[in-house]
Amino acid sequence: xxxxxxxxxxxxxxxxxxxxxxxxxxxxxxxxxxxxxxxxxxxxxxxxxxxxxxxxxxxxxxxxxxxxxxxxxxxxxxxxxxxxxxxxxxxx
Amino acid sequence: xxxxxxxxxxxxxxxxxxxxxxxxxxxxxxxxxxxxxxxxxxxxxxxxxxxxxxxxxxxxxxxxxxxxxxxxxxxxxxxxxxxxxxxxxxxxxxxxxxxxxxxxxxxxxxxxxxxxxxxxxxxxxxxxxxxxxxxxxxxxxxxxxxxxxxxxxxxxxxxxxxxxxxxxxxxxxxxxxxxxxxxxxxxxxxxxxxxxxxxxxxxxxxxxxxxxxxxxxxxxxxxxxxxxxxxxxxxxxxxxxxxxxxxxxxxxxxxxxxxxxxxxxxxxxxxxxxxxxxxxxxxxxx
Amino acid sequence: xxxxxxxxxxxxxxxxxxxxxxxxxxxxxxxxxxxxxxxxxxxxxxxxxxxxxxxxxxxxxxxxxxxxxxxxxxxxxxxxxxxxxxxxxxxxxxxxxxxxxxxxxxxxxxxxxxxxxxxxxxxxxxxxxxxxxxxxxxxxxxxxxxxxxxxxxxxxxxxxxxxxxxxxxxxxxxxxxxxxxxxxxxxxxxxxxxxxxxxxxxxxxxxxxxxxxxxxxxxxxxxxxxxxxxxxxxxxxxxxxxxxxxxxxxxxxxxxxxxxxxxxxxxxxxxxxxxxxxxxxxxxxxxxxxxxxxxxxxxxxxxxxxxxxxxxxxxxxxxxxxxxxxxxxxxxxx
Numbered sequence: 001x002x003x004x005x006x007x008x009x010x011x012x013x014x015x016x017x018x019x020x021x022x023x024x025x026x027x028x029x030x031x032x033x034x035x036x037x038x039x040x041x042x043x044x045x046x047x048x049x050x051x052x053x054x055x056x057x058x059x060x061x062x063x064x065x066x067x068x069x070x071x072x073x074x075x076x077x078x079x080x081x082x083x084x085x086x087x088x089x090x091x092x
Numbered sequence: 093x094x095x096x097x098x099x100x101x102x103x104x105x106x107x108x109x110x111x112x113x114x115x116x117x118x119x120x121x122x123x124x125x126x127x128x129x130x131x132x133x134x135x136x137x138x139x140x141x142x143x144x145x146x147x148x149x150x151x152x153x154x155x156x157x158x159x160x161x162x163x164x165x166x167x168x169x170x171x172x173x174x175x176x177x178x179x180x181x182x183x184x185x186x187x188x189x190x191x192x193x194x195x196x197x198x199x200x201x202x203x204x205x206x207x208x209x210x211x212x213x214x215x216x217x218x219x220x221x222x223x224x225x226x227x228x229x230x231x232x233x234x235x236x237x238x239x240x241x242x243x244x245x246x247x248x249x250x251x252x253x254x255x256x257x258x259x260x261x262x263x264x265x266x267x268x269x270x271x272x273x274x275x276x277x278x279x280x281x282x283x284x285x286x287x288x289x290x291x292x293x294x295x296x297x298x299x300x301x302x303x304x305x306x307x308x309x310x311x312x313x314x315x316x317x318x319x320x321x322x323x324x325x326x327x328x329x330x331x332x333x334x335x336x337x338x339x340x341x342x343x344x345x346x347x348x349x350x351x352x353x354x355x356x357x358x359x360x361x362x363x364x365x366x367x368x369x370x371x372x373x374x375x376x377x378x
Numbered sequence: 379x380x381x382x383x384x385x386x387x388x389x390x391x392x393x394x395x396x397x398x399x400x401x402x403x404x405x406x407x408x409x410x411x412x413x414x415x416x417x418x419x420x421x422x423x424x425x426x427x428x429x430x431x432x433x434x435x436x437x438x439x440x441x442x443x444x445x446x447x448x449x450x451x452x453x454x455x456x457x458x459x460x461x462x463x464x465x466x467x468x469x470x471x472x473x474x475x476x477x478x479x480x481x482x483x484x485x486x487x488x489x490x491x492x493x494x495x496x497x498x499x500x501x502x503x504x505x506x507x508x509x510x511x512x513x514x515x516x517x518x519x520x521x522x523x524x525x526x527x528x529x530x531x532x533x534x535x536x537x538x539x540x541x542x543x544x545x546x547x548x549x550x551x552x553x554x555x556x557x558x559x560x561x562x563x564x565x566x567x568x569x570x571x572x573x574x575x576x577x578x579x580x581x582x583x584x585x586x587x588x589x590x591x592x593x594x595x596x597x598x599x600x601x602x603x604x605x606x607x608x609x610x611x612x613x614x615x616x617x618x619x620x621x622x623x624x625x626x627x628x629x630x631x632x633x634x635x636x637x638x639x640x641x642x643x644x645x646x647x648x649x650x651x652x653x654x655x656x657x658x659x660x661x662x663x664x665x666x667x668x669x670x671x672x673x674x675x676x677x678x679x680x681x682x683x684x685x686x687x688x689x690x691x692x693x694x695x696x697x698x699x700x701x702x703x704x705x706x707x708x709x710x711x712x
Contacts, residue, residue, distance in 0.1 A: 015340065017347040019321035026343040030449040031336070031442055032539075033329065033343055035322055085509060085538070087449070090456055093676050105428075107401055109676050132428040136405045136677055158408040158677065187408075189435040339442040 003054050006080055006089045008047035014088075016041065030087050040079055044088065051092055054080060093138060099180075100129035102237065102248040102296055103191075106180055110139040111147055115172025122173070122251050122272045122285055125293055135159075135187055137179035142166040155179045159186035171275055174283060177253065184235055185333040191237035191246060192338055192345050195331040198236040198245055199228040200295075204303035205245045206374060207236055207353075209331050215310035218258040219366050221286060225265050226367055230292040231300065240341045243348055244299040249292045251285040259284045261363055304377040305355035306370065312359035314369060319357050325350045380680075381406030382600065382673040385416065389604060390647050392419045400429050405677030410600045414440030414483030440483045447474045447486040450541050451574055454489060457508035461500055464575055466492040466567045468546070468585065472576040473605070476568070480608035488533065488542040492577075494564060495547035502531055502545065510534040510543060549585050558588065558630035566626075579613040580626040587639035588632050595685070595692035599670045600646075606639055607647040620652040627655075642666055 015026040023041045025034045039061070046052065046060040054077040061067060061076075083089040093109030097116045106129075110116050138156040141147035151169035155161075157179055167175045184193060196209035197220035206228075208216040217233040224230030231247040239246055251272065254262055259274070259282060272285035305324060319327075328346060329335045335342045354377050360366040379387065379399075385406040388395045395403075407413040417436035425433070451471050458465050466472075468490040473481035493501050506512075513533055530546040548560035563585075566578040577585055583606065590602040613619045627636040640656040641663055643649040669688050672681040679685060 015343065017351070019325055019347070019350060022320075022322035024322065024325055024343075024347060026340055028340065029445070029452075031339045031445040032449075033335075035326055087453055093678075130428055132400045132426060132432070133404075134432060136401065138676060138678065140678075156678075158405060189439040190431065337439055337442055339438075339445065341438070 003077060004080075004091060005051050005053045006047060006084065007051045007092050008044050008089045011048060014044070025088070027088060032087070034086055034088065039076065040083060043076060043079055043083065047089060098129040098133060099123055100127050101180075101250055102232070102246050104135070104184070104188075104248065105130040105133040106135050106137060106183065107133040108137045108139070108176055108179065110172070110176070111141055112139070112151065112153075112169060112172060114169065115139055115153070115176050118173040118272060119176050122287055124287070125290065127293075127296065135180070135183035137176065137183060139172060139175055139179065155182065157183055159183055161186075171278055173272060173285070174275055174278060177251070177285065180250065181234065188235075188237075188334055189337060191239060192342050193332055193334045194236040194238060194328060195234070195333070196236040197233045198231040198247075198300075199223045200231050200245075200247075200298075200300040201228050201374070203300055205231060205236075205300035206370070207245070207302055207305045208308055209236075209305065209328065210307045210309065215258070215360075215363075215366070216308055217252055218254065218261060218363065219308055219370070221252045221254070221258075221262055222265065222363055222367060223370065224289060224292060229295050230288045238302075238345055238349065239299065240338065240345045242299075243345060243352075244301050246299050247292070247296050249288040249296055251287050254284050254286055256281045262286055302349055302353050304374060305350075305353050306373065307355070307357040308366065309357065309359045310366075311361065313361055314365055315359040316369070316373065317357045319355050321350050321355075324355045380671065380673065381675045381677055382410070382671040384675075385410060385412060386600065386646050386671070388416060389419055392423055395420065395423060395425075397426075399675055400426070402675035402677075404429075404432065405675070406673050409673055409677040409679075411485050411598060412601050412604060414443070414485050415601075415604060416483070418483035437483065440485065443486050444474050444481065444484075446541075447471050447489070450489050450536075450539070450543075451475055452572075453508075453536075453539070454491065454505075454543065455573055457510075458493075458501060458504055461497065461504055463493055463497045463501070464564050464567060465501075466564060466575045466577060468492055468549075468577070469589070470605075472582065473609075475572065475574040476570055476576050478609060479612045480605050482608075484605070488544050490544045490546060492546045492549065492560070492563065495560065498531060498545065498547055502534070505534055505543065505545075509537045509539075511537055549588055556588070556631040556635075558584070558632060562626075562629060578626075579609070579616075579619065580623040581630075583609060583613070583623055583639075584626050584630050584632050584636055587627075587635040588630070591635040591638055595689040596666070596669050603639070603643050603646055603670070607643045607649040610640075610643065610649055610651065614650065614652075620655060623652075624655050638663070638666070642670070646670065 013028050017024045023036050042061055046057045054073050057076055058073050095113050095116050096109045098107045136157050139153050140156050142152040142154045146152040152166040153172050153175045154166040155175050196207050197216040199206050199220050220233050232249055233252040235248050237246040237248050270287045275283045358369055381402040384403045407416045413436045417433035451467055467475050470484045470486040471489050473484055530544050533542050533544050535542045549558050563581050567575045569575055586606050627633040637657040640651040644651045669684050674680050
């Protein structure tokens with residue numbers, strides 16, 4: 001399935017600190033701070049390999065993590081929309 | 093401005109101008125014993141009449157200065173001291189860009205600082221004031237200043253703003269000479285200001301390393317709960333008026349603080365239990 | 379010297395600042411939204427450590443404001459990209475986007491953009507779809523006032539970022555007498571590498587002058603003229619700039635405000651200006667100067683009668699007298 005394609009800013013644009021299971025991100029281009037839970041940090045990591053849609057991201061993530069269930073792609077799509085609203089990912 | 097007064101509180105110097113003498117007279121009495129202020133002031137506060145005739149007719153004090161709140165309601169001249177205090181709070185909240193500001197009380201013991209933060213009315217000011225009389229050094233009751241370079245807290249010991257029931261609690265502990273006038277009928281009820289004790293004033297320039305963060309809550313049975321670091325981080329940013337404006341430096345300082353400092357939520361039914369609980373938790377954190 | 383005079387003097391000639399009333403300088407700079415610009419102008423001067431610390435914090439704050447301004451512009455660009463219409467940044471945001479000298483230390487408020495009039499509705503829809511909202515207390519009359527008579531949509535605010543955006547279709551209210559050519563402004567706009575658009579340099583000056591004199595009561599005038607000073611020094615390096623400015627000012631029916639802006643910038647900040655464009659001085663120039671400098675050493679606005687005269691003048695310029703009367707009547711009733 002092909003949905004909307006997204007890109008993420010390069011690694012040096014985001015400073016990340018882990019605080020008990022969550023990630024606190026400082027996004028340099030916006031000066032904004034975000035607190036995100038998995039799989040958001042993993043989605044960003046996957047996107048840094050190159051532009052992708054939800055399906056491709058899922059495939060990349062399956063290479064690193066054990067992902068259960070059919071809803072995984074929908075969940076990723078939903079997270080992508082949230083990340084886009086926050087400005088952490090965009091459409092090329 | 094017809095009347096003026098400068099104050100040095102921790103690392104911050106204010107110059108306060110006023111159309112009327114009374115508020116500044118009260119302010120000078122409240123801040124007796126504070127150090128000589130820097131010639132160069134960080135902020136300007138101005139107490140002005142709401143409109144020209146309100147200087148004399150039902151005098152009405154509007155709070156102005158470097159930073160203003162556009163639709164703030166003016167106050168009666170009887171509450172002029174409160175207007176001056178609010179003016180200083182406003183400059184800090186809107187204009188402080190050197191230190192990370194946390195809306196928190198803080199006290200120090202052995203060179204290490206305890207941060208008491210949480211919602212307004214949770215009792216942090218009173219608790220901090222009380223600890224200040226029970227062997228701790230009061231660093232501040234309203235704002236905690238986090239140094240972005242070294243991660244230490246700077247003292248900012250303004251007069252403690254006591255409300256309603258808390259006034260009686262402290263009147264039992266502290267000599268009358270350290271209190272400002274009792275102001276009734278303010279938007280927050282009755283208020284009385286309390287000057288920190290000589291120890292707090294003497295040590296004003298000494299920073300302290302944060303060692304424990306507590307979220308106190310008054311009015312519940314004694315209880316202690318851990319608070320997740322991410323939650324602490326989020327609550328501290330919500331409690332900060334200038335976190336966003338400090339960009340990456342603010343992020344670094346706050347993540348380091350949360351990472352290095354244990355924290356807990358504590359509920360307490362009365363002030364004596366609170367003091368006991370704080371001492372216990374402080375020892376555990378050492 | 380009064381607060382405002384100290385400020386102008388320090389901006390104009392940083393090396394001339396001497397140990398004096400620093401508190402007055404800081405208060406005036408903050409009141410005039412020029413503390414960031416002042417802090418960068420004074421960088422490197424030998425100053426008392428306490429003052430240096432204050433200015434250092436102001437510089438850091440200005441840098442953060444710049445980051446936020448550029449980000450707001452970028453998120454707006456993303457929201458409007460599907461519409462494929464020109465979106466032109468105005469004022470401080472434009473200076474930052476283009477990296478002009480005028481952006482150094484420049485504080486930034488709302489985002490102002492210029493779009494074609496016919497796309498206003500689709501722009502508002504796209505923005506609302508991307509997280510902006512109408513302001514809560516927009517009552518019926520104010521809304522009507524904005525849409526019919528002003529040159530912009532009622533302001534929108536972003537739901538999570540809490541920043542306001544003003545969408546304009548021209549640079550002066552449609553009720554004002556000079557009628558700038560919005561189409562020409564858009565046609566001549568510059569596309570920057572980062573995908574953002576700004577007005578062409580001559581149009582930027584015309585806009586700054588229009589904003590200062592034909593749309594405002596001169597509040598914030600010291601900053602506007604400082605913008606003009608910084609922009610002109612940069613643009614005038616190009617010898618073709620002055621004739622183009624003359625041509626554009628004529629096109630937009632704003633030759634007189636531009637001339638006045640040049641004269642006042644020269645008077646206050648010593649800006650080198652083309653004498654034929656600046657035109658001969660007027661007797662009223664000194665009243666404008668007095669209004670601009672009406673701030674004392676406590677940062678208070680002074681000269682109330684003069685300020686009131688300019689306040690009435692600004693509304694007079696915006697609206698014909700009958701409209702003005704009705705507007706003030708309705709506002710008084712509410």
